[in-house]
Amino acid sequence: MPSSVMPTSSPSGGPEPTAAISTVGLRKSYGDNVVLDGIDLRIPAGSVFALLGPNGAGKTTAVKILSTLITADGGQSQVAGHDVVADPQAVRAAIGVTGQFSAVDGLITGEENMLLMADLHHLTRAEGRRVTAELLERFDLVEAAKKPASTYSGGMKRRLDIAMTLVGAPRIIFLDEPTTGLDPRSRHNMWQIIRELVSDGVTVFLTTQYLEEADELADRIAVLNNGKIAAEGTAEELKRLIPGGHVRLRFTDPAAYQSAAAVLREVTLPHARLRSRGGTPIDEALALQIPSDGTQRELRSLLDWLDSAGIEADELTVHTPDLDDVFFALTGPTTATGTAPTTVTGTVPNQPKENAR
Ligand SMILES: Nc1ncnc2c1ncn2[C@@H]1O[C@H](COP(=O)(O)OP(=O)(O)OP(=O)(O)O)[C@@H](O)[C@H]1O
Ligand SMILES: [Mg+2]
Numbered sequence: 001m002p003s004s005v006m007p008t009s010s011p012s013g014g015p016e017p018t019a020a021i022s023t024v025g026l027r028k029s030y031g032d033n034v035v036l037d038g039i040d041l042r043i044p045a046g047s048v049f050a051l052l053g054p055n056g057a058g059k060t061t062a063v064k065i066l067s068t069l070i071t072a073d074g075g076q077s078q079v080a081g082h083d084v085v086a087d088p089q090a091v092r093a094a095i096g097v098t099g100q101f102s103a104v105d106g107l108i109t110g111e112e113n114m115l116l117m118a119d120l121h122h123l124t125r126a127e128g129r130r131v132t133a134e135l136l137e138r139f140d141l142v143e144a145a146k147k148p149a150s151t152y153s154g155g156m157k158r159r160l161d162i163a164m165t166l167v168g169a170p171r172i173i174f175l176d177e178p179t180t181g182l183d184p185r186s187r188h189n190m191w192q193i194i195r196e197l198v199s200d201g202v203t204v205f206l207t208t209q210y211l212e213e214a215d216e217l218a219d220r221i222a223v224l225n226n227g228k229i230a231a232e233g234t235a236e237e238l239k240r241l242i243p244g245g246h247v248r249l250r251f252t253d254p255a256a257y258q259s260a261a262a263v264l265r266e267v268t269l270p271h272a273r274l275r276s277r278g279g280t281p282i283d284e285a286l287a288l289q290i291p292s293d294g295t296q297r298e299l300r301s302l303l304d305w306l307d308s309a310g311i312e313a314d315e316l317t318v319h320t321p322d323l324d325d326v327f328f329a330l331t332g333p334t335t336a337t338g339t340a341p342t343t344v345t346g347t348v349p350n351q352p353k354e355n356a357r
Helices: 059-066 088-094 110-120 125-138 154-165 184-199 211-217 235-240 254-263 296-308 323-331 333-337
Strands: 019-030 033-044 048-052 074-079 095-098 172-176 203-207 220-225 228-233 246-250 287-291 315-319
Touching (some): 033 059, 033 203, 033 228, 059 203, 110 125, 110 154, 125 154, 184 203, 203 211, 211 323, 220 235, 220 323, 228 235, 246 296, 254 287
Parallel strands (some): 172 203
Antiparallel strands (some): 220 228, 246 315
8 A cells, every 4th residue: 555545644733642652663674574664653642552464464573672572673662751772671660561472370370470470560568469359350350360370261361461461550551462362252351451441541552363353442553564554544544545335245046146247247256256355255155246335325326227137136235344354455465566455346337326317
């Protein structure tokens, strides 16, 4: 996506809010593998920022650099007003990090894990016990507190992980895929916890594979691809970057589907893919897609046109772009060459609008 179409939104008027996290020209390579190729970020205090990107895009690498676990090859980063290279101790004092892989020690109990964190944060014994009890309660781990953490389910371990991150009451937290592997209820509970943190003024830097999660939680979202920020903005801004929605027609009768496809000149169907996401061959899904902005006026003319063409689908759904579309459009294989992202559609030979009166 050329930078010219990236949203350059800035707060309308007024002073810029203080940045909790900022990076300029951040670079990191492993051998020939250029992971971060000049990343600029500015994350206002008290906001949720979501970093998206395919596996291996460099999300964890960015988190590790900003949380002082590894050093960058170039560029500058400030976290909580401190330079990560010049003053890593001050950065560490201000942040909490929940890594992609659990920091929980399975051999000791959940409570002991928490108390260990309290010790690391130099809390007094009484204070450590108080904070531990409070967090175990908040994360619904009181019952499990005295059991070895190795006996916890994945969701319980993840909750314990985040509870441990909060022991030092950090003002900035990094959550690297906090809900991966959680069931829908646990995920929603985690979202609630994150929202509560934010309402207390905490800044959250989140990486996620779940676009819905970014949509739900993040004030701003950046999509990392091929070492660069492919786009950055609010969920709504990102959705506006990609072509409009479509109407999906699904057929149960292959013959009806074939004739509709013929009318729609869908000649490449056997190899066409419904969407790059599902990878379902379009002929198996018996579905066709027609570009449409989903407005009442366009739908009416489309329906008129389908009637006049004798096409009767068993199901018609209107699809407006969501973050998944953005993700696939920006991180698809064709984006590296700068060509338009792949979105699959059937084209109506004569635009419905023209056919409709
Ligand atoms: N210590 C290392 N040595 C060599 N290469 C590394 C190292 N750490 C990460 N990489 C490489 O850097 C790239 C980015 O990895 P990173 O873990 O940051 O990706 P990610 O976006 O977090 O991916 P995922 O979604 O799978 O967690 C990958 O190609 C990875 O193989
Ligand atoms: Mg990662």
